[in-house]
Amino acid sequence: MKEGPDIAQIGSLIGDPARANILTALMGGRALTATELATAAGVTLQTASAHLAKLEAGGLLAQRKQGRHRYFTLADDGVGKLLEGIMGFAASRGHLRYRPGPKEPALRKARICYDHLAGDFGVRMLDSLIESGSISALGEGLSLTAQGETHLAAIGIDVSGLRSNRRPLCRSCLDWSERRAHLAGSLGKALLSNFLEKGWARRTENSRSIFFTPEGERRFLALFPLEMADTV
Amino acid sequence: MKEGPDIAQIGSLIGDPARANILTALMGGRALTATELATAAGVTLQTASAHLAKLEAGGLLAQRKQGRHRYFTLADDGVGKLLEGIMGFAASRGHLRYRPGPKEPALRKARICYDHLAGDFGVRMLDSLIESGSISALGEGLSLTAQGETHLAAIGIDVSGLRSNRRPLCRSCLDWSERRAHLAGSLGKALLSNFLEKGWARRTENSRSIFFTPEGERRFLALFPLEMADTV
DNA sequence: TTCATACTTCGATCGTAACCGAACCATCTC
DNA sequence: GAGATGGTTCGGTTACGATCGAAGTATGAA
Structure with missing residues (x-):
């Protein structure tokens, strides 16, 4: 509907408990791998992978791959x-x-x-x-x-x-x-x-x-x- | 899980499109009735009523009833x-x-x-x-x-x-x-x-x-x- | 008292998205 | 190469919550 920024979109990104756990874990400032984030969130690796993809698409996360690891961080200071x-x-x-x-x-x-x-x-x-x-x-x-x-x-x-x-x-x-x-x-x-x-x-x-x-x-x-x- | 404030809870409150519309409408600063908010959100009155109850329970909204109307506003400046x-x-x-x-x-x-x-x-x-x-x-x-x-x-x-x-x-x-x-x-x-x-x-x-x-x-x-x- | 308006509660439906098992790709080690 | 580890994709299940119709409550108007 109508006008302005879509707060629902980022609200729903943060609104899922697993994703919220991931974001909270990343507030620690360290870059973490998908596996680490999965355990932090309390879900399996497949599930975490899906969440991470969504968070990245939403502009909340950045990743850089290093060897066979994928390190995730908050996208920037704004997050x-x-x-x-x-x-x-x-x-x-x-x-x-x-x-x-x-x-x-x-x-x-x-x-x-x-x-x-x-x-x-x-x-x-x-x-x-x-x-x-x-x-x-x-x-x-x-x-x-x-x-x-x-x-x-x-x-x-x-x-x-x-x-x-x-x-x-x-x-x-x-x-x-x-x-x-x-x-x-x-x-x-x-x-x-x-x-x-x-x-x-x-x-x-x-x-x-x-x-x-x-x-x-x-x-x-x-x-x-x-x-x-x-x-x- | 564990520690700290529950960002998922308020994220999910904001994450629903109907509720986001309600909140955006109230950013206008005016106190609005449930019916007005229902049309602003694009849902029926029953649905809006449920949303309003949740938002109020979550501490985002304040209401004051005046006659048979219920006027809603953002709870405070923090919201x-x-x-x-x-x-x-x-x-x-x-x-x-x-x-x-x-x-x-x-x-x-x-x-x-x-x-x-x-x-x-x-x-x-x-x-x-x-x-x-x-x-x-x-x-x-x-x-x-x-x-x-x-x-x-x-x-x-x-x-x-x-x-x-x-x-x-x-x-x-x-x-x-x-x-x-x-x-x-x-x-x-x-x-x-x-x-x-x-x-x-x-x-x-x-x-x-x-x-x-x-x-x-x-x-x-x-x-x-x-x-x-x-x-x- | 009766009718209308404003809103809530109940019950049932329906869609979506979170979830995991299993299989699949990629990278490193030996 | 073979095996192990890190991660993604796919398919199917499941559960939760948003939604609305219908009925119920409260306030005001006539």
């Missing part, structure tokens, strides 16, 4: 942003799919959101950056200050290199577990990469949660202090 | 924001549902996006406000300048009244037809209301397009001039 948005909304309406296993708390503490840090730690990091004057929050947007640029250079992040990127430097992303914003954009990505490179934290195998080593956690908390206690 | 996001994404992937009738061009020129102005005119307005220094765009966020506040006061908009609102004053919203940002937030809403009150423009009956009178269009263009030609 990640879309899924973030839907996740935030779903969480705000209480549409969770709790299975409060042991993984739950780890996920709330620190997890990967497409390519940047989310969860308690992610929110804390942004709060601290704003409090210290490294990032200024105007309205809904975030921007890096000159002070912040030197601060980040000390950590070992080359901001000017990131600026040349077409992607926005700072973006705020609504955290579904904390229900507050954390830092996305190329800077958010660079920070997480930095922590992983330094060995402060590492990804876990079959989950989106991020594991901080004791030493890494100590350093992270020292680097991003919070003046005020958590008075939300 | 509008979500749908905007999905529309922008769908358009970016070419998921349109063209029926290039006579309504098409009018819709591209000026239409309502939940509660603010979108389309060519909406994008122009924001561009002009930025060019004139009334709004500053930092990163992805927008913020009103002191100069802009006096500028808007001259038009007849009480910014301080809007600030007391919990809702953000300026928000950028991706325009699916222009593929660029236009102004949302309480300020975007106030501006559109202002145009309608002054009689510069009016809503059309069964469409989201906004009709500008010749006089109103002249004034609008004079109020929001563009220095540069449209060199995108």
